[in-house]
Amino acid sequence: MKEKKNGHFFHFLISHAKTYGFVFPSSEIYGGLNAVYDYGQYGVELKNNIKEYWWKSMTQIHENIVGLDSSVLMHSNVWKASGHIDKFNEFLIDNKDSKKRYNPEKLIKEYVTFMQKKCSKKMSHSKKNEILSRLDQSFKKNDFSDIRVLIDELNIYDPICGSKNWTNIRPFNMMFKVKEEKGDLFLRPETAQGIFSNFLNIKKSNRMKIPFGIAQIGKSFRNEMIARQFIFRMREFEQMEMQFFILPKEEMKWYEYWKKIRLKWHLELNLGNEKYKLRDHENKLAHYASIGSDIEFHFPFGFREMEGIHSRRDFDLKNHEIFSKKKLRIFCEKNKLESYIPYVIETSLGLDRLFLAIFSSSLKKEKLKNGNQRIVLKIPPYLSPIKAAIFPLVQKDGLPEIAKKIFNDLKIDYRLIYDQKKSIGKLYRRQDAIGTPLCFTIDHDTLKSNTVTMRYRDTMLQKRVHINNISKMIENETGLKNILIKLSKQSINQ
Numbered sequence: 001m002k003e004k005k006n007g008h009f010f011h012f013l014i015s016h017a018k019t020y021g022f023v024f025p026s027s028e029i030y031g032g033l034n035a036v037y038d039y040g041q042y043g044v045e046l047k048n049n050i051k052e053y054w055w056k057s058m059t060q061i062h063e064n065i066v067g068l069d070s071s072v073l074m075h076s077n078v079w080k081a082s083g084h085i086d087k088f089n090e091f092l093i094d095n096k097d098s099k100k101r102y103n104p105e106k107l108i109k110e111y112v113t114f115m116q117k118k119c120s121k122k123m124s125h126s127k128k129n130e131i132l133s134r135l136d137q138s139f140k141k142n143d144f145s146d147i148r149v150l151i152d153e154l155n156i157y158d159p160i161c162g163s164k165n166w167t168n169i170r171p172f173n174m175m176f177k178v179k180e181e182k183g184d185l186f187l188r189p190e191t192a193q194g195i196f197s198n199f200l201n202i203k204k205s206n207r208m209k210i211p212f213g214i215a216q217i218g219k220s221f222r223n224e225m226i227a228r229q230f231i232f233r234m235r236e237f238e239q240m241e242m243q244f245f246i247l248p249k250e251e252m253k254w255y256e257y258w259k260k261i262r263l264k265w266h267l268e269l270n271l272g273n274e275k276y277k278l279r280d281h282e283n284k285l286a287h288y289a290s291i292g293s294d295i296e297f298h299f300p301f302g303f304r305e306m307e308g309i310h311s312r313r314d315f316d317l318k319n320h321e322i323f324s325k326k327k328l329r330i331f332c333e334k335n336k337l338e339s340y341i342p343y344v345i346e347t348s349l350g351l352d353r354l355f356l357a358i359f360s361s362s363l364k365k366e367k368l369k370n371g372n373q374r375i376v377l378k379i380p381p382y383l384s385p386i387k388a389a390i391f392p393l394v395q396k397d398g399l400p401e402i403a404k405k406i407f408n409d410l411k412i413d414y415r416l417i418y419d420q421k422k423s424i425g426k427l428y429r430r431q432d433a434i435g436t437p438l439c440f441t442i443d444h445d446t447l448k449s450n451t452v453t454m455r456y457r458d459t460m461l462q463k464r465v466h467i468n469n470i471s472k473m474i475e476n477e478t479g480l481k482n483i484l485i486k487l488s489k490q491s492i493n494q
């Protein structure tokens with residue numbers, strides 16, 4: 001698409017999301033709030049459908065995974081034990097003239113890319129590798145003064161104002177504080193700690209046996225200093241996380257299992273296999289992880305992380321044992337006198353990032369045979385906010401009454417829309433724009449044959465179906481069941 005090339009596609013996407021009630025800037029009437037967004041009437045439906053798909057894939061397909069809904073506020077010792085108070089930092093550099101804040105790693109990498117691709121005096125490969133490996137080494141050693149020197153040596157200037165007047169590189173803790181008289185609380189930066197702190201409760205109340213998982217969907221908060229990519233990087237966002245507790249010696253088996261299963265889950269959405277990359281982390285792991293990989297997606301601004309799969313080993317439970325003085329252990333099957341702290345494999349997916357992945361790869365501009373253009377959102381039908389629309393062709397001859405009856409009979413089973421306000425062409429265009437997979441039109445033939453016109457969103461093909469078959473057609477075309485059955489068959493026998 002031409003807009004994509006010009007970089008306009010992303011603006012078009014943001015505008016479409018707002019015009020059609022998917023995503024609004026938060027507090028817009030007061031000028032908005034940086035990196036915070038609200039989901040509108042269709043956005044919330046799409047989000048809920050994504051959550052249902054993930055939730056059922058975790059807790060229904062896997063008998064040994066149960067759910068949890070833990071609170072956002074937790075005891076502040078949780079964050080001491082988890083390492084977030086000391087280590088959950090972002091390192092930033094400010095330009096004193098433009099007053100803009102940058103991530104120093106990104107600044108250097110973008111400079112290198114520019115020097116390699118766009119600059120007239122191209123940088124050699126060996127120079128590029130030399131810079132990137134020095135950057136890597138300095139990061140590993142937490143040597144931020146060397147990264148600062150590197151920025152000076154390379155003469156990197158602020159891309160906005162051209163100034164080289166930089167501050168030192170400083171750490172910022174990314175957790176939001178909530179002031180309390182007895183000491184600060186924190187808004188959770190990941191849902192996982194609610195899972196670790198409820199590990200004993202769930203194990204005991206459900207008599208869970210290793211291996212087992214705990215899944216949770218919920219809000220997380222991070223004070224992202226540089227957030228310029230719509231809902232990709234927000235300060236308040238939602239995560240869908242699952243912690244899988246295992247025998248330490250089975251770490252690699254389950255790590256490989258979850259990498260495979262999670263990638264398959266994403267590919268099943270049919271957004272295009274070429275849009276995914278599984279990238280193993282060789283270095284720069286989160287402070288709690290021993291091995292990790294990301295499922296990256298090709299967003300309108302390039303490949304970026306969508307989901308992380310990590311082995312957290314016994315990092316969290318071990319530290320919670322120390323801080324809480326409670327035993328967070330499992331007794332060995334063979335020798336009940338011996339106990340161990342299980343290892344954990346985590347899958348952590350950002351709901352908003354998946355929303356953006358689905359929305360961006362489904363939004364299309366299509367040229368029609370008559371020369372007109374339509375905007376269509378080809379969302380996987382089982383995730384579409386609205387499953388079907390019901391229209392009368394004209395507002396007379398008893399057609400609206402029949403259409404309304406069909407709508408009322410089916411509205412409890414499916415999320416439907418009844419509309420009669422515009423011409424049929426305009427009604428179809430609106431449903432295309434919000435991604436409704438099926439439209440049913442009641443016309444004069446309905447009076448004679450009890451049949452209606454069914455129109456498919458993706459192909460625009462139309463066929464006649466009997467009124468009694470409408471429900472079955474909606475179920476077949478838009479139900480979640482078929483995909484869950486398929487995923488269930490794919491999941492390896494545990």
Ligand code: ATP
Nearest residue numbers: 224232233234237305306307308348349350352353
């Ligand atoms: P990034 O490197 O992009 O900042 P991360 O490695 O810090 O992400 P994790 O801590 O692994 O992310 O969090 C797990 C998932 O939560 C991410 O894969 C992403 O989908 C989502 N996520 C993390 N931060 C944000 C954010 N600020 N806004 C939206 N989603 C986020």
